[in-house]
Amino acid sequence: MDVRAQVSMVFHLDKCIGCHTCSVACKNIWTDRKGTEYMWWNNVETKPGTGYPTLWEDQEKYKGGWTKNGERLALKLHGRVGGLSNLFFNPYLPTVDDYYEPWTYDYGHLFDAPAGDDQPTARAVSMITGKPMEIEAGPNWDDDYGGSPLYAENDPNLDALTEEEREQLTEMERVVFFYLPRICNHCLNPGCVAACPAGAVYKRGEDGIVLLSQEKCRAWRMCISGCPYKKTYYNWSTGKSEKCILCYPRLESGQPPACFHSCVGRIRYLGVLLYDASRIEATASVPDRDLVEAQREIIQDPRDPRVIAAARANGVSDAMIDAAQQSPVYRFVKQWRLALPLHAEFRTLPMLFYVPPMLPVLAKVKDGRYDNADAASTSLAPLLSSLERARMPLRYMAKLFSAGNEEVVAASYRKLIAVRIYMRAKTAGGISDAEVQEALRVGDTTPAEVEAIFQLTARPTFEERFVVPPLGRESAIEAMRDPLEQKREGGFGFRKAPVRGA
Ligand code: SF4
Numbered sequence: 001m002d003v004r005a006q007v008s009m010v011f012h013l014d015k016c017i018g019c020h021t022c023s024v025a026c027k028n029i030w031t032d033r034k035g036t037e038y039m040w041w042n043n044v045e046t047k048p049g050t051g052y053p054t055l056w057e058d059q060e061k062y063k064g065g066w067t068k069n070g071e072r073l074a075l076k077l078h079g080r081v082g083g084l085s086n087l088f089f090n091p092y093l094p095t096v097d098d099y100y101e102p103w104t105y106d107y108g109h110l111f112d113a114p115a116g117d118d119q120p121t122a123r124a125v126s127m128i129t130g131k132p133m134e135i136e137a138g139p140n141w142d143d144d145y146g147g148s149p150l151y152a153e154n155d156p157n158l159d160a161l162t163e164e165e166r167e168q169l170t171e172m173e174r175v176v177f178f179y180l181p182r183i184c185n186h187c188l189n190p191g192c193v194a195a196c197p198a199g200a201v202y203k204r205g206e207d208g209i210v211l212l213s214q215e216k217c218r219a220w221r222m223c224i225s226g227c228p229y230k231k232t233y234y235n236w237s238t239g240k241s242e243k244c245i246l247c248y249p250r251l252e253s254g255q256p257p258a259c260f261h262s263c264v265g266r267i268r269y270l271g272v273l274l275y276d277a278s279r280i281e282a283t284a285s286v287p288d289r290d291l292v293e294a295q296r297e298i299i300q301d302p303r304d305p306r307v308i309a310a311a312r313a314n315g316v317s318d319a320m321i322d323a324a325q326q327s328p329v330y331r332f333v334k335q336w337r338l339a340l341p342l343h344a345e346f347r348t349l350p351m352l353f354y355v356p357p358m359l360p361v362l363a364k365v366k367d368g369r370y371d372n373a374d375a376a377s378t379s380l381a382p383l384l385s386s387l388e389r390a391r392m393p394l395r396y397m398a399k400l401f402s403a404g405n406e407e408v409v410a411a412s413y414r415k416l417i418a419v420r421i422y423m424r425a426k427t428a429g430g431i432s433d434a435e436v437q438e439a440l441r442v443g444d445t446t447p448a449e450v451e452a453i454f455q456l457t458a459r460p461t462f463e464e465r466f467v468v469p470p471l472g473r474e475s476a477i478e479a480m481r482d483p484l485e486q487k488r489e490g491g492f493g494f495r496k497a498p499v500r501g502a
């Protein structure tokens with residue numbers, strides 16, 4: 001057993017209100033410089049939708065992530081020989097049109113316009129050409145189904161649905177969508193790291209954060225293609241690639257990342273997971289339908305003495321192990337089996353997990369009252385039937401969160417429904433005890449577990465949501481070399497701004 005620590009995340013999608021505060025917090029801290037205009041390390045998409053950059057999930061177009069080559073895992077982008085031949089020409093990169101043409105406004109005109117009869121306006125100006133432009137796309141252009149015929153209808157995940165199901169999704173009275181915030185997943189088997197010919201992308205030993213060295217980057221941009229989530233970006237000004245750094249300077253000072261801290265819906269959780277690194281390749285190689293379960297398996301119980309001993313033997317500090325024991329991520333992912341990885345079939349073993357959003361139920365209004373009584377015709381009581389009668393087909397959610405395995409996503413939903421029924425019976429009443437017991441049985445849960453899920457979902461404190469481990473940079477360096485020598489030779493860090501071509 002090769003136990004290592006990974007700082008991991010859970011996003012509870014039911015609580016996301018699509019306010020984009022997270023994106024703006026990140027943008028203002030990290031990507032407000034020249035060359036980063038079009039970059040959103042954190043972005044929020046409406047689903048169904050084509051996302052940012054457009055159609056990022058379509059790996060036939062972008063060739064991101066891994067594929068199974070017989071029994072072996074191979075980058076979808078290319079093998080070693082293909083890598084060499086594509087070195088000076090990478091045909092699978094998103095273009096600026098796939099992101100969007102960044103713009104600003106001619107604010108000066110608001111002040112300088114000569115006196116006149118009409119109100120001056122600030123016209124949109126391209127940040128690429130400096131000329132006035134018509135805005136035709138943006139990082140959240142398909143927000144709330146804006147521009148649906150162009151965007152939502154082309155979501156690659158809709159392929160799994162019948163024509164009728166697709167039409168139902170956008171019928172005015174049954175319209176349904178949800179928000180999907182995305183950052184770098186800081187994967188266990190990152191495609192970006194494997195694809196970089198310069199070795200500039202690396203996974204930090206002590207916490208698993210995936211970083212991109214601005215000194216080593218030679219702008220081959222293979223990391224952009226290798227990442228199936230399109231979470232590395234090319235800075236045209238410095239000639240280097242950049243990506244989400246999980247706000248590691250904040251983490252090192254005990255604070256959660258800015259997008260987590262500012263999240264209005266409090267959907268975000270951060271904590272440590274211990275995993276067995278010797279099983280990464282085997283885990284990423286199982287058939288699609290087993291991927292989620294295999295990823296759960298690789299995560300180790302932080303209270304198991306054998307795991308603790310193996311972690312200590314690898315230099316994981318006691319403080320880190322303690323953080324893993326308090327981790328909200330461990331509870332959501334492993335203990336309660338509620339949170340699931342996004343597109344596990346890309347086989348990068350993403351360490352950002354999502355609790356899927358509850359699905360609105362199909363029902364009708366009868367005599368002015370909400371009526372779902374005909375649900376009783378199914379074998380389940382009306383409230384419990386909400387999964388079978390959900391407006392968003394389960395198959396769509398399975399395509400996103402369980403590599404197509406509907407049973408995995410359904411099990412997560414059954415537990416969420418049990419929480420809803422139990423808490424509704426407790427706080428509002430009007431639900432029979434028989435139905436509550438049936439919900440607990442179907443959801444494979446207990447009253448104690450439901451109360452714990454409710455607490456961490458609805459009323460968590462700041463400290464419960466973010467268990468930030470002491471990262472111990474000095475002691476991590478100590479494992480390899482004398483910290484004083486390191487300081488003398490390396491200074492306090494990388495101080496020069498990256499220079500194009502350097
Ligand atoms: S999500 Fe992040 S760690 Fe995973 S492949 Fe993409 S850039 Fe790399």
Ligand code: SF4
Nearest residue numbers: 016019020022263265
């Ligand atoms: S700040 Fe939180 S609630 Fe708002 S869009 Fe971002 S993730 Fe969703």
